[in-house]
Amino acid sequence: MGQGGGHLFTKIDINIYSVIVTKFSTEQILEGIVSNDTHVLEHIYRSFFPKTLVYVRSNGGTREDAYDVFQESVVIVLQRVRKEPLVLNCSFETYLISIVKILFYHMRLSAKKRNAVLLDYEKLTEEIEEIDGEFLETYRQNQMSNIIQRHFIDLSEGCQTLLRLYIERVSIREIADMMGVSEGFVKKKKYACKQKLIKRVMADFGSKEFFYE
Numbered sequence: 001m002g003q004g005g006g007h008l009f010t011k012i013d014i015n016i017y018s019v020i021v022t023k024f025s026t027e028q029i030l031e032g033i034v035s036n037d038t039h040v041l042e043h044i045y046r047s048f049f050p051k052t053l054v055y056v057r058s059n060g061g062t063r064e065d066a067y068d069v070f071q072e073s074v075v076i077v078l079q080r081v082r083k084e085p086l087v088l089n090c091s092f093e094t095y096l097i098s099i100v101k102i103l104f105y106h107m108r109l110s111a112k113k114r115n116a117v118l119l120d121y122e123k124l125t126e127e128i129e130e131i132d133g134e135f136l137e138t139y140r141q142n143q144m145s146n147i148i149q150r151h152f153i154d155l156s157e158g159c160q161t162l163l164r165l166y167i168e169r170v171s172i173r174e175i176a177d178m179m180g181v182s183e184g185f186v187k188k189k190k191y192a193c194k195q196k197l198i199k200r201v202m203a204d205f206g207s208k209e210f211f212y213e
Helices: 011-015 026-034 038-058 063-083 092-110 121-131 135-152 157-167 172-179 183-208
Strands: none
Touching (some): 026 038, 026 063, 026 092, 038 063, 038 092, 063 092, 135 183, 157 172, 157 183, 172 183
16 A cells, blocks of 8 residues: 555564653654654654554554555655645644544455445544545545556556656647657547546546545
């Protein structure tokens, strides 16, 4: 369940707990995220992964599930906070664990385990919207981007090249000259590649019940 940004810490890092635990306020954590303070990032993992593990296991998940959903939650928080200032009316722990709950819910759905999901999704979304009204839209946009990117790289090399040029606003005539083909061919090929991508993306949305209500 990856999200851009890569793994910030290894699983070994998460299992190593310092003897001396530094306490950070919510404001210090948010400021530390923006400034990429490694002490703050370590504090986030050290303090909140155990709580994530308890939650995930108590709702039918595994330690691996907990690690994956925690990793993605932290990456999303990093992206969210670095995008624009965020003022929380709750603790950072409450904010992060609310995101963990949302992501774990979707993880269970995407794994075809709806019957195992005992979570009240409406309640979860209400909780996170009260804390951060922009989160759900940001999350949906990130997920959509990830799905599009995954299917884009599965297209043929020719389709990828053509669509990249199209996205970069290279004219049909220029593309035709570059490819040594007619403008009519480029238009037909672009349409076919675009439709193939859209079809795969929409099928993925449906199979994962991405916008499940």
